[in-house]
Amino acid sequence: MVLQLMALPVWLVSLVQPVLVPFCFVVAWSMVGLILWNLVLTVRDGVGRAAVMHKIPCAECRYFTNDHRLKCPIHPKIALTESAIDCPDFEDSRLG
Numbered sequence: 001m002v003l004q005l006m007a008l009p010v011w012l013v014s015l016v017q018p019v020l021v022p023f024c025f026v027v028a029w030s031m032v033g034l035i036l037w038n039l040v041l042t043v044r045d046g047v048g049r050a051a052v053m054h055k056i057p058c059a060e061c062r063y064f065t066n067d068h069r070l071k072c073p074i075h076p077k078i079a080l081t082e083s084a085i086d087c088p089d090f091e092d093s094r095l096g
């Protein structure tokens with residue numbers, strides 16, 4: 001009884017179905033496309049961010065203390081930040 005009350009009339013279903021099926025197809029695949037596009041953008045941004053972070057030279061610098069209270073006595077405000085990229089006082093600690 002409840003199903004009969006909830007069921008749409010056949011003429012209405014046949015009228016709406018040719019429009020609704022392609023519309024739902026487009027909407028569903030658009031959502032899949034948006035999710036994939038967001039994944040691509042997230043990976044691209046993450047790789048770009050990681051590339052920038054790897055340019056920070058402080059971890060291999062002679063003046064880097066590895067102490068959170070004073071990371072660098074020469075430039076304490078920019079140590080381990082993007083501002084330290086191309087730091088003029090960088091000296092490679094591996095060179096001796």
Ligand code: SF4
Pocket residue numbers: 057058059061062063064071072073074075078079080084087088089090091
């Ligand atoms: S001198 Fe420059 S590169 Fe070296 S630890 Fe300090 S901020 Fe980083």
